[in-house]
Amino acid sequence: MLGGTFDPVHLGHLRSAVELLEALVLDRVHMVPAAMPPLRGEPRVSAAERLALLSLGIGDTPGLVADPRELERDGPSYSADTLASLRREQGREARLVMALGHDAFLRLADWHEPERLFELAHVVVIDRPDHDATLPAALRELLVGREVEDGEALMAHPAGRLLRLRLPSRMAISATEVRRRLAAGLSVRYLLPEAVEARILSRGLYRHG
Structure with a gap:
């Protein structure tokens, strides 16, 4: 599962999803747009439009799925609820992975029911080069005994571990910058x-x- 506002989806999101699929040899990556992200401002366009853009962006890419489940639920988009829904579908023994970027990872201890995330899935952090920054104390406590070194160790269990993963491309595209360029009438070609x-x-x- 790769969640986000996808406001709008860009090539950085999509390339990360493909590289995640390859690096961990996953069956598929569910890209899940958040309807009401609890820790972020209101998205600029409707949830239905963001889902439509995501579906267009994915096109026929093998292994990527535009997953509408958070848009079909009332209330805030809590990842724990989304993972619980996926776990019910996939069964107790399936290897579930929630991937997130480094900035979101630093705030993980502030998420809704962070311990439950690990009961339901593994957490994979798509790392940046400066990832050695000191982690907040509450996050360090949450991660005690969970970190593994590679995908093989991660997939030895259905859930509960943390892996920091460097993806090859790490495309430095920001949705904020895409929105700024669109608002200013500037080109977003190749973004x-x-x-x-x-x-x-x-x-x-x-x-x-």
């Missing part, structure tokens, strides 16, 4: 899949600040 760019421009999305 987004062409189909996503075309829909955004044809519908005038993100045109205002």
Whole structure:
């Protein structure tokens, strides 16, 4: 599971999903747009539109799935609830992985029911080069005894471990910068899949600040 606001989805999101799939030899990556992200501001466009853009961006890419389950649920988009839903579908022995970026990882102890995340799945942090920064005390406590060194050790268990993973590309594309460029009428070519760019421009999305 790779969650996010995907506001809008860009090539960095999609390339990370493909590289995650390959690095951990996963069956598939569910890309799950958040309806109401608890720790972030309100997304700029509707949840349905963000899902449509994500589906367009994925296109026919093998192993990537645009998963609408958080948009079909009322209330805040808690990852623990999403993982519980996936766990019910996949069964107790399936290896479930929740991938997240380094910035989100640093706030993990503040998430809703952080211990429950590890009961339901593994956590994989898509690392940045400066990942050696000191972790907050509450996060260090949450991670005691959980960290493993490689994907093989991770997949030896259905859930409960943490892996820091360096992906090959680490494309430095930010949705904030994409929105800024769209609002200013600047080019976003080669930052987004062409189909996503075309829909955004044809519908005038993100045109205002």
